[in-house]
Amino acid sequence: MANNQSVRRHLNAFTRGRIIEKLEEGCSVTSVAAEFGIAHRIVSRLWRQFQTTGTAIREFSSGSPRGTTPADDRYIVLQARRNRRQTAGEIARHTAQATGRPISRFTVARRLHGVGLFARRPVRCVPLTPAHRRRRSLWCREHRNWRDNEWGRVLFTD
Numbered sequence: 666m667a668n669n670q671s672v673r674r675h676l677n678a679f680t681r682g683r684i685i686e687k688l689e690e691g692c693s694v695t696s697v698a699a700e701f702g703i704a705h706r707i708v709s710r711l712w713r714q715f716q717t718t719g720t721a722i723r724e725f726s727s728g729s730p731r732g733t734t735p736a737d738d739r740y741i742v743l744q745a746r747r748n749r750r751q752t753a754g755e756i757a758r759h760t761a762q763a764t765g766r767p768i769s770r771f772t773v774a775r776r777l778h779g780v781g782l783f784a785r786r787p788v789r790c791v792p793l794t795p796a797h798r799r800r801r802s803l804w805c806r807e808h809r810n811w812r813d814n815e816w817g818r819v820l821f822t823d
Contacts, residue, residue, distance in 0.1 A: 681711060681721040688712050732768050733776065741776045753777070753784070
């Protein structure tokens with residue numbers, strides 16, 4: 666590794682807890698930093714975080730914050746289960762009306778995928794006219810007495 670690049674090591678939860686203990690006992694930030702062999706600013710930042718939030722747990726996050734709360738997520742799933750024919754866009758509109766915060770249909774789809782609910786598109790079949798039905802019925806009646814060896818020569822395709 667080049668000299669101008671630093672190796673970034675994050676403190677694990679146990680070490681963070683030990684640092685907070687030392688600071689709560691009354692040790693100075695400088696002495697704690699020297700004892701653990703880390704920079705003064707890291708200990709200072711950790712102590713400030715602990716004093717403001719009450720925890721020293723490092724939260725990992727990437728991207729934008731979630732647009733829905735866990736309660737919103739439950740409401741979305743409830744709406745989807747109540748009416749299975751509702752689209753994600755309709756559920757998004759209902760949720761926005763209920764919560765007052767707009768959410769996209771893509772967010773709704775992600776929340777539903779998270780609990781195992783997926784949209785299904787109905788299979789389109791060929792519409793049969795009365796003439797089609799008559800010819801199919803006639804074909805079935807003609808071939809109802811066929812034996813296995815006769816059906817073995819037939820290839821069915823879509």
